Amino acid sequence: MSERTERLSVRKTYKLFIGGAFPRSESGRSYVVTSSKGDFLANAARASRKDARDAVSAARKAFSGWSGATAYNRGQILYRIAEMLEGRRTQFASEVADADGVSAKKAGELVDAAVDRLVWYAGWSDKIGAVLGSANPVAGPYFNLSSPEPTGVVAVVAPPAGPLLGLVSVIAPVIVTGNTCVVVASERAPLPAITLAEVLATSDLPGGVVNILTGSAAEIAPWLAGHMDVNGIDLTGADPELAVTCEELAAENLKRVLRPPADRVDWLADPGIGRMTAFLETKTVWHPIGI
């Protein structure tokens, strides 16, 4: 052994994120992911409808624990995700630069914005109830209180552009209020989504609260839209034709539907609370006074 051999670098296998684990697609399929310039980046798993079904089961299983956690606790966990993301800033910046073709400086800013977005939503966890809830005056000896409640399992079609900031901006508002979700990541740029899954898996986020599928939205989203155990669907990343198909399928069990935005979204702008309210429903309780 006199000659030194050059070390082979160990490459990452990009897999799905379901129920807190990283399985390959049940179908065994994968597809080639390229950079914005067309260079090979990696093979990513191409999820099938059965992966989507498994992800929905995992999300449903996680729902009671996550929605039952205190708002304070959920906020802390979102903040923890932001901490973990910050620690991986360099890795995310390089993945975002590859995927989006932006400069290293711009990519760094986008990662910073994603961290800030998580912190912003983390703060909302125990405040959204104060904004949307109310003590209603009623004509009788009752306290009448309305409070926002999570909808349940939400399917999210992530935006094709903005592989990290756009993704964080659609996941955080869904989970901060207590929903669990199944996310179909950007088909063109799925690698930051899987790296984000590694962050989620190490952030005290219970397994199954966020499940991330990579592959074709046109293939998977209709199965999620038609799934009777999914309670809401965010079609932000769906093209117009897919959005119409999904909305029709979603009608069968009256899912809450968030339609794709009419104009191009600036993910750096102030998001407002619309993405949170889309997947909240109001519960009103009548309680007799004096008991």
Next chain:
Amino acid sequence: MTTPLAEVASSPSTLRAFLHGLPGVDRVGADARAAMLGTRSIKTTAKKQAIDMAIGMVDLTTLEGADTPGKVRAMCAKAVRPDPADASVPPVAAVCVYPDLVATAVEALAGSGVKVASVATSFPSGRSSLEVKVAETSLAVAAGAAEIDMVIDRGAFLAGDYLKVYEEIVATKEACADAHLKVILETGELATYDNVRRASWLAMIAGADFIKTSTGKVSPAATLPVTLVMLEAVRDFLAATGRKVGVKPAGGIRTTKDAIKYLVLVNETAGPDWLDPDWFRLGASSLLNDLLMQRQKMATGRYAGPDYFTLD
């Protein structure tokens, strides 16, 4: 076999010699065979047929301390018409309850064709005197149970007192009169596949109409390899004596995929003659909803949700 089967139980030593003379089970081979059969792909029309067949083989079971007459009546309604929205779903084979709730179930199922099974003999531990076990069996039969699920005395079996186990099964069979007797081996406590084979033969020689894997109270409950060993036993018993005995895996079967694996196992081991509710049952409760959900998925083309099926 040197001793005719009728005489093997004439003394502790002949019984012991017979049971220990049975060929040993190749554990690795049994596991591999069960795993291999579990990979069979059953799709489309065959899957549809398998789902309906499995529904018709379910012994819908509730064996909780918290069972109430109301819960049993609700379960009986589900047994007769598993999916209220779809009349084409066949009824299940039987409901399985504790002895004190047999009368409630019999009343609720009158005229439906769904049988009432009752556990007996100090279920699930089987730790009581023979008098108590026989009396409990008689009470359940008197209340109208068509099938009795008895447990064997695993303590006696493991201590090598096979004759005691044999005599208890014979006495319980007598107390059953016309009712069918299912003998629960509780394979999770028998430690080895050799013991499962011995207990299967012991139960069949003693007159069991069915051999059943588990109470559902011990983990592991039913597994594919254990069921494989039991299916081989009933097949060989038929060849040796001409008497056909049924098999019932129970406990831990929760998904349609599991249920179909069992059907494949039956077909490939005992043969298609056993693919009938008279000869094969699945002891389960949550399995039925999964079967119904899969059935609905095949009919509507969309994944079904548990919100649309009854809780049990």
